[in-house]
Amino acid sequence: MTTYTEKVAVVDGEFDLHVRKPASGGGPGILLIQEIFGVGDYLHAVAEDLAGLGYVVAAPDLFWRVQPGWSVAHTEESIKQSMEVAGRFDAEQGVDDLEAALAHLRELPEVSDGVGALGFCLGGTMAFLLAARAPLDAVVSYYGSRVPELLDLLDEIDAPLQLQFGGSDPYIPRDQVAAVERAVEGREGVELHVHEKGGHAFHNRKAPMFYQAEPAAAAWPLTEAFLAEHLPVSAR
Numbered sequence: 001m002t003t004y005t006e007k008v009a010v011v012d013g014e015f016d017l018h019v020r021k022p023a024s025g026g027g028p029g030i031l032l033i034q035e036i037f038g039v040g041d042y043l044h045a046v047a048e049d050l051a052g053l054g055y056v057v058a059a060p061d062l063f064w065r066v067q068p069g070w071s072v073a074h075t076e077e078s079i080k081q082s083m084e085v086a087g088r089f090d091a092e093q094g095v096d097d098l099e100a101a102l103a104h105l106r107e108l109p110e111v112s113d114g115v116g117a118l119g120f121c122l123g124g125t126m127a128f129l130l131a132a133r134a135p136l137d138a139v140v141s142y143y144g145s146r147v148p149e150l151l152d153l154l155d156e157i158d159a160p161l162q163l164q165f166g167g168s169d170p171y172i173p174r175d176q177v178a179a180v181e182r183a184v185e186g187r188e189g190v191e192l193h194v195h196e197k198g199g200h201a202f203h204n205r206k207a208p209m210f211y212q213a214e215p216a217a218a219a220w221p222l223t224e225a226f227l228a229e230h231l232p233v234s235a236r
Contacts, residue, residue, distance in 0.1 A: 001051050008060065008104045010097060015064035017101055019108070020047045020057045026110035028137070028231045031102050031130075032059040033123030035201065036082040040071035042120075042206040050118075053224065054233030056110045060101040062094055062126070074207030086122060091129065098130045114138075116159075116231045118223070121145065121201055124164075132156035138230035140223050143169060143200055148176035151183040154190070160230040162191040164219050166198025166212075193222055 006017040018039055030050055034043055039059045047057040063070045066088040072078040098117075106115055116138035119127035124144025131139040132153040139157070141147060142164045163184070165177045177194055184190045195202065198215035205211050 010100050016061040018059045020051045022051045022054045027054040027233050028113045029105045029111040029115040030055045030057050031117040033119030033126045035121040036086040038070035042204050058105045095129045148179050160189045162226045165194050167194045167196035169200045171200045
């Protein structure tokens with residue numbers, strides 16, 4: 001697999017877009033959207049997983065305006081630091097940046113057969129917001145903390161959507177997840193998976209303080225199957 005960094009130009013500057021190509025050299029594109037901890041070991045590990053499935057993966061530096069290149073380990077202290085950085089992040093500008101990153105991803109010569117978005121935590125919220133604004137072929141949102149308050153946007157989302165939550169997430173109370181369940185019930189094109197024993201960031205295998213092997217092992221194959229259905233990788 002090949003990795004490189006692109007620069008995405010916007011009106012008030014430019015930011016990094018970290019790209020990973022599959023061994024085949026190309027395929028559908030996935031915009032991979034960070035947690036509050038930045039584009040670090042975990043995001044790169046997920047990018048490697050996705051590239052292994054045949055996708056061209058691009059992870060933008062979402063915090064470039066407030067803390068360029070932000071990437072920290074997962075510790076109690078870094079949670080406080082990352083929350084402070086995230087508190088200075090403007091989500092509306094962030095969606096603008098994601099649209100620019102998505103357009104850049106579409107134009108990469110390695111990308112063919114559609115594009116999707118996948119985000120975790122903060123990135124799960126941002127993927128949901130992006131899906132309400134931009135055309136995508138598939139969207140996956142893992143434990144986006146603001147999704148329960150953004151349910152009015154569901155009518156604006158045309159792309160197939162997969163939502164993954166932990167049922168024991170201290171940052172997203174179970175009653176809020178239940179509100180999402182009610183909102184998407186019977187809605188065509190939306191999958192919702194609640195892992196009742198899962199806490200926040202249960203999929204993050206680079207963070208012992210969050211990682212839970214059982215819900216992670218249940219969730220990821222669902223995401224692989226969803227992507228294979230809606231953003232299939234063609235034989236090259």
